[in-house]
Each structure stands twice: as C-alpha cells, then as structure tokens.
Amino acid sequence: MKTTDHGNGDVRLTGISKAYGSFTAVHPLDLTVPQGSFFALLGASGCGKTTTLRMIAGLEEPSSGTVHLGEQDVTALPPYKRPVNTVFQSYALFPHLDIFENVAFGLRRRGIKSVKKQVEEMLELVQLGEQARKKPHQLSGGQQQRVAVARALINHPKVLLLDEPLGALDLKLRRQMQLELKRIQTEVGITFVHVTHDQEEAMTMADTVAVMNAGRVEQLGSPADLYENPRTTFVANFLGTSNLIEAEIDSRSGDDLVLKAGDGKLVLPGARCSAPATAGGRVLAGVRPEKISLTHADDAGAIPENRNRVTGTIAATSFIGVSTQYIVDSAVCPGLEVYVQNVDHDARLVPGADVVLHWSPAHTFGLDAAQSPLAGTTGPAGLEEETAVR
Template identity: 45%
Template sequence: MTPADHAASLRVRDIHKRFGHFTALDGVSLDIAAGELVCLLGPSGCGKTTLLRCIAGLERQDGGSLYIGSRDISHLPPQARDYGILFQSYALFPNLNVEQNIAYGLAGASREQARVRVAEMLELVGLAGSERKYPGQLSGGQQQRVALARALAPSPSLLLLDEPMSALDARVREHLCTELRHLQRRLGITTLMVTHNQDEAMLMADRIAVINQGRVEQYGTPTEIYRQPATPFVAEFVGQGNWLPFASRQNGHVRVGGLELRLPEIAGSAASGRLFCRPEAIAIDPAEQQDNRFRAQVREITFLGNRCRMSFELEQLPGHPLLAELDPERLPRLGSPDIWVALPPHSLQVFA
C-alpha cells in the first residue's frame, strides 16, 4: 500500500497550549485537505513546532481537538495516530545500517516483507543499493533521504516534517525541497511542514499558515500570502516591503508628508495608518501621466545577480528610504542619481 491509498485530511480545532505563564498556542485552527502540503511558517518561538508536536502526540494540548479524517486523535498516544515524522536532526540510529534504520518502524512485518519494503523506499528516494551503509558514511542530504524513507515506510496517512532542510547548505536544500515536493505530489500524502524559511514555504506549499505569537495571522496560498498580506506582520515577515505612514485621507487620496498619493479603488476605510508596497511594484522612469509619480534620488544600488535592489528617497519625503527592484540591464539607462519613480495605486495596500 502507498500513502496515496489512504491519504486523509487533518483538522485542527482551537488548540491551546501553555508552558507555565507562556502561551505557546492561542486557539489555533486549520483545515488541511487530503493530499495537500501545508507549511507552518513563522519566526523562532512563534508556536509552529509546538503545534506539530501536539499533532504528533509528543505534547499534550491544554484544549482543543485534532482529527485525521473522521478519527479523533486528540488524546491518542503517538503510536496510534498513523503518521510518519521527519525531524530536523533526522534522528537516525548511528549503530544501525540504512536497511535497519528504515525497517525500524515496520513492526509486525516479516524479514522478507521488510527487505522488500526497504528496497521500495530506497528506490523511491533515489538511494537504491545503499542498504548496507551506515549513517556516518552518508552526506547530510543522503541522511535526510534515509530519514524520509523511514517515515514513509509504514504507509502513514499523514507526514509531519519539522524543519527538515535546516541542517543542509543552501544549494542542497533547494534541490531537496524540489525533490521532496515532487515525491509528495506523486504519493499524494497529506503533509504538514514546519519552517522559518519563507523561500522553502513558497517553493513547496499548497497553502501556508503564517504563525505569530501562538496565533495564525493568515492562512492561504503562497500567492495570497505574498500579494495580499492580511496583517502588517505577514507583510513584513514574507518578502521585502516599503511602509509609508499617512495621517489624513480624502476622496481616495492620502497625505504622506508633502506627498499626495492616489489609492486603489478597494483600499479599506482607515482614516490613518500605513501604506505598504512591494519593491518590485515600484515603477522606475515611468510615463509622465502615471499616477503617484515623484522625483527621487538614488542612495544605493545592490547587485543581487538576476536583479538589483535600489534604495532611494523621494524629494518630498527626505529621510525615509524606500526600496525598489529592477533588472540589472536597466542600470546603465538611469544615467544619474536623480530619477522619477511611481507607486502605482494598485500596488498599494492600506493597513490601519
């Protein structure tokens, strides 16, 4: 049987968890569809690993319910919850070879059944023929694959991943993220992954739950999280951004220092607050008739390979640096540090 044969949904309902006076989880609820990959994304100490451990039964929640499919697992021991788990450290047994590590969770299987299953798993993760090697003989990426094979060997209905890429260097991490995503889709196994790395979450997830101080700030697709952040925390945590405070608003326009900016037609009703804009949304050398077009002075340009990040100040808003991103090929055309920029209304988001 493969995981896809019995992939199940996961429902998290109003989970609370305290450690003494510290509230780690404050009423977290999530719905994860069968076969979906969801990332719990947030800074260290936000509660994402605590939530994963509650789902796994390694921590007991103080309140709330957990369901895999229609089965209430809220108070079941870990071994009765039907999941595979991959830890940050991989947790391989150094004194057992690869075959023995993978077969460890195949309780009740005969020796021949375990041997066949181990071979299937090693083929699945691209390590066929490595049965007799020991963890110390493997690279970090290979150890991660063995740990993944061990988690998948019992054909669980749920896969839990706790920062599985954090011990790898950037190049290996990106490659294995892609491989793991392809494997998860092929198997169709419901997967919940904890990460503090927004690039990992964007690359892998069907949906992302951004967690802050024990609460879900936003739950949506990577596109929704990036393009329509629901709160200032999400806007600041995911990607780069510019903030412009405004104190007055009238007829679809706001005053920011000496500037007047036109807002998008749908921009909330806040009379004061902050405008948010992604760096790549700022237009460099825009047409004269473009809305929110202002004179600016370039302060610094940072080359980032396939793009450049430019720090600039608007003439009517000195001392308030903003960021824009542009194609490196456009740099020679700028000519001087004095340029025109535009903050298109559709790129502006209002936060009260």
C-alpha cells in the same frame, strides 16, 4: 506511486492551545489542513509553530482543544497510536544499520517479515536505490534526509510531519531538497505538515501557508496570495520586503481610493485595502520593491500619467547579480527599497542622484496604520520573540 488510500488524511485542530504556567505558547486556534496537501507552518523562533506540530504528533498535550486526523479524535492518543510520522532536523538515523535496514526498521518492529519489496519501492521513491547497503555516515546530508523521509513514509502514515527538516543543510542543497520533498509529496499524495522559519522554503514547497506570530495565526493562504495580499504589517514584512508609506484617505475614484502621502497622491485599489476605507482615515500604502521602477529625475517627463509616483534621492546601492538594490530616501518615507533587474543599467543611478519611483496602482495594497510598520522585520522592534518555546 500512491502509498495507500488516504481519504481521511486531513488534520483538524479545534480550539487548540498550549500554556506553560503563565506563558501561552499557542493561543486557541482553529486550523484545517486539507487532505493530500503540502501545508507549512511558517514563523520566527518562538511563534508557537513547533509546539503546534508537536500537539499534532502527540508529543505535547494541549491545554485545551482537540486534534482530529480525518474522522478520528486523537487528542488523548499517545504518539505511537496516531497515524502520523515525524521527520526531524537531526534525521535520527541508526548509525550501525545500513540504509536498507534503517528504512525497514518500522516494518520489522511491527513484525512484518517480508520487507524487501516495500523497502526497495521507498528507496526508489527517494532516488537512493543504489545506496541501500551504505551506512548513514557514508551519505551526504541531503541523502540522509531522504532516508529519514523514506523511513517515515514506509509506515503509510495519514500525515507526515516535518520539523525544520532542511535546517542543517547548506543553501544550495536546501534548495535542491525543497524541490525533492515537493516531488515526493506529489508522488505519494499524502498530507505533509511542514514547520519552518524560512519564508522561501515555505513558499517554494507549500500549497497553503499559515503565518504564525506570538502563538497566533496571522494569515492563512496560498504563497502567492500571502505575498501579494498581506493583511497585516507582520505578514507584509515577514514574507519578503515591503515598502509601507503612511498616507491618509482623501477620496474615492470609482473602485479606487485616492490617498494623500506628503504633498503627493497615490491610488490604491479599494479591494486591496484591509483598513477601514473612510475619508480622513490613516493607512499604510504598501508596495513590493520589485514592483517599482526607478527613473532619473531628468527623465521624469517620460513616466506615464497613470502611475503612482514618489520622488526621492538614492541613499545607497547594492549589486547582487540578478538585480541591483537601491535605498531611496523620500519626504514621504525614508529608506524605500527598490529592486531593479540588471538588464539596461542607467549609470546615473548612483548615491546622491534625484530619482522618481513609480509603479502601477494595481500593485499597491493598503494596511491599517494602527499597526507597527516594523512588525515582522528583523531586530528588537520587529519580530516578537518568545524564548520559552519554539
């Protein structure tokens, strides 16, 4: 079912910013959310993502800039006059009303008398038709969340805002609800803007993700593009895990850059290097742990010649069911991480074993070495935390 005609359902932020005294929560940013898309604002606590969402909702007044919903400038409008609805982590259902009346609330408030058909449609959409006469406390957390979504959607907003909506759910239920929210968004076809600190959540549901850090958008793109082609160390580390190897640009070979890393060489596709590609320049050569193969040093002769390779010693292993994770210390980079699928396990790959890490040059990306290789990782040297605002 399509709830209504949402031809102007995009969100456009122009030069939008928010400061609290001397603290800037959101630096001036321009952002366009395509109409009918599932858009995620992703970042750590304090990055400004919730403040940005609240400015779209009208719950925070921007320090500068404008908010457009379709062709309408809503910057000066109060929340109740904006064609948006917000779903919060807390659900905020009315405990004394049954599910039917919770969903009908917005319609009754606007003086609409005949609500039965619309409410039943919405409950069907969120697959809660049989729960209509139960009270919120009789439903699970995931069911309550779906009621909150139905209550918001029944008002036919141009945009649905979701502020950490799955944060209170356990892991298994959260994953089920990720798929459920994506199904609902696809079915109703309106714009969803979703705030989360959970990388998996953003990548599972969103068509487009804006990765935020310290009040700025670090990178914008599809989940696959952000993961495969990060342009900053923050994005490389915050979206999954990256091995970042310090190297120097030695020469060019066709469209590839040849890098010196310790005593060895690595090949990097020139198109995947976001650093200045000048001879003698420093870069961080990145590769994701699951792209790397691990071979015992005794079998190194069987590795094809056209692979990037690094030698090292296994420092630790961790069996996690689907795969085994290895930490490998190497002269070019300590603590390299490798994820190996548990298909054909080599019993020799134990702590202390000498190994060769190798991967296709096409899976290598290059970042500017002027950045901290720890940006975006957990811990005091990694994520930039702001304590004043989320």
